[in-house]
Amino acid sequence: MGLKAVLSKVFASLVNRQLNHIRQNAVTLQQKTFSDLVYTAKNTAFGTDHQFALINSYEDFKKNVPIRDYEELRPYIDRVIKGEANVMWPGKPSYLAKTSGTTSGVKYIPISKESLPEHIKAARNALLSYIYETGKADFVDGKMIFLQGSPVLNEKNGISTGRLSGIVAHHVPGYLQKNRLPSYPTNCIEDWEEKVDAIVQETAKEDLRLISGIPPWCQMYFDRLSAVSGDKKIKDIFPNFKLFVHGGVNYEPYRARMEEVIGTQIDSIETYPASEGFIAFQDSQKEKGLLLMVDAGIFYEFIPSEEYFNDNPTRINIKDVELEKNYALILNTSAGLWGYSLGDTVKFVSKNPYRIVVSGRIKHxxxxxxxxxxxxxxxxxxxxxxxxxxxxxxxxxxxxxxxxxxxxxxxxxxxxxxxxxxxxxxxxxxxxxxxxxxxxxxxxxxxxxxxxxxxxxxxxxxxxxxxxxxxxxxxxxxxxxxxxxxxxxxxxxxxxxxx
The missing domain is CATH 3.30.300 (GMP Synthetase; Chain A, domain 3)
Structure with missing residues (x-):
């Protein structure tokens, strides 16, 4: 076991103590997050329009701030995109994450200096939770590949703009950079098929131990790797490949096919990142569901999915949720999204700690x-x-x-x-x-x-x-x-x- 693996076990133990505090104090931490968010944004244009200075409780907040999707929040977001400061959050965002919406076309989601570190921390803690629980840390001594969008950023009115995965690529901790693939030039290739072929050529002889990405595109990578290697199984191409990190879609429909091309069962970690915030990650290989990030600059609200399209649906916070009930997920974030309907539905499978599964899309x-x-x-x-x-x-x-x-x-x-x-x-x-x-x-x-x-x-x-x-x-x-x-x-x- 290399030095990185040894040190990662020590770090994993420290992080687990922090996560235990989060697991045991979710309701209190959410209340603090709520108060901090409202107080910080009270002098913004949005905060003034919605009388944040007069909000003293969640009930006040619900009266003042309606539920909106991207299109309904767009008048404010467009002001942010144009470079106006103090619109939804103090100052200007550090980045705009470009994402393709199913109903809104291209969307630009603000990412602030406060919200960006939470994306990095959650991804790191997902891996450290795995190390803490399983004791398996050898993967940090080998190469890791992250199948993601291009890190090339553009500008909109002085704000750097790009895909979330491309933005985050610029903030990967230094101790992981030497282990990380693909190379920067390969990662910058825009055409996906050309990029996958380049990644195959670049990685076929590497000691890959961790692979991360959305399952269907990882499957495409595996199929092409296998094809250029004489139909070898992935486990024979990468004998030390032990961990698959995935998110974006439910893995179960892909699991059988993925394990067939890999040639064996393999440990996996599910994550729930979105441009709007890193919401949850799998913190245990033994327990069902993803640990909700209750101390990451997001105050969550939940609407029973059957009421979502009602004129006056029920809105609750974390303390009132029920197990095994589908809820539309609503976000209030440290990047200035307020009463924001993400479009996903989630279901709580545990309240001690609060763990969720993603059950679908509210409009799908x-x-x-x-x-x-x-x-x-x-x-x-x-x-x-x-x-x-x-x-x-x-x-x-x-x-x-x-x-x-x-x-x-x-x-x-x-x-x-x-x-x-x-x-x-x-x-x-x-x-x-x-x-x-x-x-x-x-x-x-x-x-x-x-x-x-x-x-x-x-x-x-x-x-x-x-x-x-x-x-x-x-x-x-x-x-x-x-x-x-x-x-x-x-x-x-x-x-x-x-x-």
Whole structure:
């Protein structure tokens, strides 16, 4: 074991003590965060408009600050982008994180000098928590690769602008820089396929021990590595590869295919970073869920997902949440986002400490007939049956077919790219349908009442989703395929790939 690994164990023990304080004092820390945020921003334009100086409680805050998504906050954000100071947070942001929204096109999220260190600290603590719990630290002595966006930054009115992962790349601690891949020139390649090929060439003979990135793009990297290495398994290319760090999407639909190409099961750490803030990370290999960052400059609010589109939905803070209930996640941050609807839904699996799972997107659901099927339900149904049947799923998306051929009932149409096909696609679809009915009573009622017919699975050609994302100019980076839609925009594009 090298010196870095030895020192990391000492550091991990110190950080775990800090995390224990956070685990045991979440409600108190959230109240302090709330008070600090409101006090700090009281003299900003937003704080003045919403009477922050008169806010003395969370109840006051709810009366003064409505829930808004990006578009609704845009009049303030546009002022920030134009270079105006003291709009939503004191001064100007250090960066603007450029991100592709599913409903707002390109978004620019402010990152302040107060919020940026929290991104770095949370990513570091995720690794240190793993080291503390497992005692495994050898990975810090080898090479690590982070598949991410380009670190090249542009400027908007004097503010550096780029992808979050590219921004963070400029602030990686010095003790990790020598171990870190890809090289800066390779990381700056904009075209994703060209970049992956360059990374393959650069890393094929390195001692990679940790690999990090969004699962579908890591899968693409692994496939190309395997192809240029004579179809070797990743474990044979990188014998010391022991840890996979992922985020951005639910890993479970990718796990079987990833482990097949790797050639073995491997430890993994799930993280929940967003341009708006680093929200949670997996702090234990033994416990379910991600530890919510309650002391990181974010005050969280939660709206029961079934009330989200109501005129006056219930808004609660962390002390009033219930287990196993889906909530829309609302953020108030030290970069000046207020009552900000992130668009994600989360579910608490523990309150001691507060751990969450990401259950879907508030606007990604199917409710063409009132069924309100959500991402968590379709992923559970598909992956449960796939595991039982020994089927591998590469990627999928689901859309309603409300106008089928004459005399047919409407149905949910599932477009699935398989790594390993079902023995019988019709039987497989029937089993997935039954699993979905068990998860969603409204869907069950529609099937039982002959309002909908059982779902239909369309098997897609190899590399369908890579080709689709390429056609949309969204290959690689932080881009993800929406799993659910109420329209057929994606579905109709995918029909040409049906086997």
């Amino acid at each position: 659901y199917i409710s063409a007939f009132g069924e309100h099927v959500i991402g968590e339900e379709v992923e559970h149904a598909l992956m449960t049956v796939a595991k039982q049947e020994g089927v591998e799923v590469v990627e999928f998306t689901v859309a309603p077919q409300v106008a089928p051929a004459e005399s047919q009932l409407p149905y949910h149409e599932w477009f699935v790219e398989f790594g390993k096909e079902p023995a019988d696609l019709t039987t497989f679809a029937m089993k997935v349908d039954r699993a979905l009915q068990q998860k969603n009573i409204y869907y069950f009622d529609l099937i039982a009442g002959n309002i909908l017919q059982p779902l239909i699975v369309r098997s897609l050609k190899k590399d369908t989703f890579i080709n689709y994302m390429r056609s949309q100019g969204k290959l690689g980076g932080q881009n993800k395929v929406p799993r659910l839609a109420n329209d057929r925009k994606i579905a109709d594009e995918l029909t040409i790939y049906i086997i």
